[in-house]
Amino acid sequence: MKKFDVLYVGLLLIGAFWTFIVNSASDEPIDRVQPCDLVDIVAQTDKYMTTDELARRLMSDDPTLALIDLRSKNEYKKYSLEGAINIPLENIVDPEFEDAINQDVQTVVFYSNSSDLAAKAWMLTKRLGYENNYILRGGLNHWVETILRPREPKETASRSEFERYNFRKAASAYFGGGSATGEAVATKKPKVAIKRKKKSAAGGGCD
Amino acid sequence: MGPLFPLGTIGEELNLLIGFIIGIGFGFLLEAAGFTNTRKLAGVFYGYDFVVLKVFFAAAITAAIGLFLMNHYGLIDINAVFYPKTFWIPTLIGGFIMAFGFLIGGFCPGTSICAAVTGKIDAMIFVLGAIIGIFGYAFTYESLWEDLRNSGKMGRVNIAEWMGISDGLFILLLTIVAAVAFFAVTLIQKKVTEKHDYQL
Numbered sequence: 461m462k463k464f465d466v467l468y469v470g471l472l473l474i475g476a477f478w479t480f481i482v483n484s485a486s487d488e489p490i491d492r493v494q495p496c497d498l499v500d501i502v503a504q505t506d507k508y509m510t511t512d513e514l515a516r517r518l519m520s521d522d523p524t525l526a527l528i529d530l531r532s533k534n535e536y537k538k539y540s541l542e543g544a545i546n547i548p549l550e551n552i553v554d555p556e557f558e559d560a561i562n563q564d565v566q567t568v569v570f571y572s573n574s575s576d577l578a579a580k581a582w583m584l585t586k587r588l589g590y591e592n593n594y595i596l597r598g599g600l601n602h603w604v605e606t607i608l609r610p611r612e613p614k615e616t617a618s619r620s621e622f623e624r625y626n627f628r629k630a631a632s633a634y635f636g637g638g639s640a641t642g643e644a645v646a647t648k649k650p651k652v653a654i655k656r657k658k659k660s661a662a663g664g665g666c667d
Numbered sequence: 668m669g670p671l672f673p674l675g676t677i678g679e680e681l682n683l684l685i686g687f688i689i690g691i692g693f694g695f696l697l698e699a700a701g702f703t704n705t706r707k708l709a710g711v712f713y714g715y716d717f718v719v720l721k722v723f724f725a726a727a728i729t730a731a732i733g734l735f736l737m738n739h740y741g742l743i744d745i746n747a748v749f750y751p752k753t754f755w756i757p758t759l760i761g762g763f764i765m766a767f768g769f770l771i772g773g774f775c776p777g778t779s780i781c782a783a784v785t786g787k788i789d790a791m792i793f794v795l796g797a798i799i800g801i802f803g804y805a806f807t808y809e810s811l812w813e814d815l816r817n818s819g820k821m822g823r824v825n826i827a828e829w830m831g832i833s834d835g836l837f838i839l840l841l842t843i844v845a846a847v848a849f850f851a852v853t854l855i856q857k858k859v860t861e862k863h864d865y866q867l
Contacts, residue, residue: 465853468725469846475732476842482739483835 501586509569509594511606512624515631517567518542526566530577541571541603542635549577552584562590571596571603607631669743694781703782705773705789712770714859717852724845731838756819772796 517525518541527544529536536546547557549572561568562585570578570593578595585593596603605611610628613621672682701707702719710716738745769775772793774782779797782790804812827837 465721465849469849472725472728472732472842473846475736476728476839479732479735480835480839482736483833 498587507582507595508597510597511603514569514596515607519631519634524566526560526568528561528568528570530570530572530581549581552581561585561593564592568593569596571599573601574599608635670748673747674744697778697781698785702778703785703787708769708775708778709773714855717856720852721849724848728842728845735834735838750823753821753824754817754819755821757816
């Protein structure tokens with residue numbers, strides 16, 4: 461064999477060992493969220509959206525808002541927020557819902573009855589590197605408590621609390637609260653997720 | 668970042684232009700390496716010249732290592748790279764036909780075009796035969812070949828996955844096999860050329 465052949469075979473062997481080492485060192489591609497970064501992400505405090513904020517945006521018909529109901533189909537049918545898309549938590553990583561939860565156009569808000577499922581969904585999607593996802597603080601229960609049936613603050617409460625109460629009272633009227641008997645309020649059709657431009661299928665070869 | 672065309676980083680025109688430039692480079696190097704000489708390709712079968720085998724093997728491994736590392740370091744999205752489906756029966760038959768073509772004609776499709784351009788008459792006839800074959804296949808595809816073409820369907824298979832080992836381990840094993848093969852064919856070549864007096 462010529463010198464060049466030996467050199468090239470040597471280079472290939474080095475490359476192959478390199479490949480083998482990086483492959484066994486981590487099975488995850490480098491652009492996935494790494495565990496050390498995840499700790500910082502979890503410590504983030506702006507992952508919540510309050511019920512007041514949500515009510516404000518719903519009332520102003522904010523088109524960038526996408527609500528994701530994480531409960532089961534039956535619960536969703538019984539009662540949910542207007543325009544919500546139902547994605548049960550176990551289906552959250554299904555490819556058919558990827559367009560709905562992985563996007564930078566809309567603000568995605570997860571909720572269930574409390575915020576447990578939403579926190580799980582938020583964690584899963586964050587791990588996948590999705591942005592713009594939020595947890596509804598307190599979930600639907602808190603929504604009913606604060607927005608649909610707001611409680612009047614004590615007379616000694618601060619002015620800002622009264623202002624908030626007034627806002628909630630108005631919101632309650634808007635959302636048909638006060639008489640929240642569990643009947644379906646979801647009159648609007650669920651929003652259709654904005655489809656992102658799909659990566660064109662890899663063409664080429666003779667296929 | 669990559670692949671450039673499937674992800675829409677570059678448009679159709681630039682894609683064709685890059686293909687054109689790479690094509691010229693490919694043809695130039697084929698000629699420079701002597702692959703337009705029919706004896707070079709046939710030499711693999713007679714055992715007096717293994718350059719073609721070395722080039723094919725080295726190219727495959729270079730591409731495998733390069734793609735793997737580029738994917739690992741986020742330079743290329745391997746999922747967007749074209750990946751053909753496997754139909755093992757037609758592939759096997761086609762492989763045999765290709766091998767006989769190599770042996771009888773002394774060209775592979777790429778080198779035949781290069782050789783034809785350099786003025787070799789046998790290469791021109793080879794290219795003509797290939798064109799007749801292409802049109803013959805295309806016009807009789809539905810009546811004769813469709814069932815054969817779709818037989819032995821395996822979908823998108825990855826040999827490492829099929830063997831149950833990681834991609835990195837498979838590339839390493841393949842490289843070791845190639846390195847051993849390189850040394851082995853060098854020995855064979857030495858023996859054969861000593862016995863006979865082949866001339867390119």
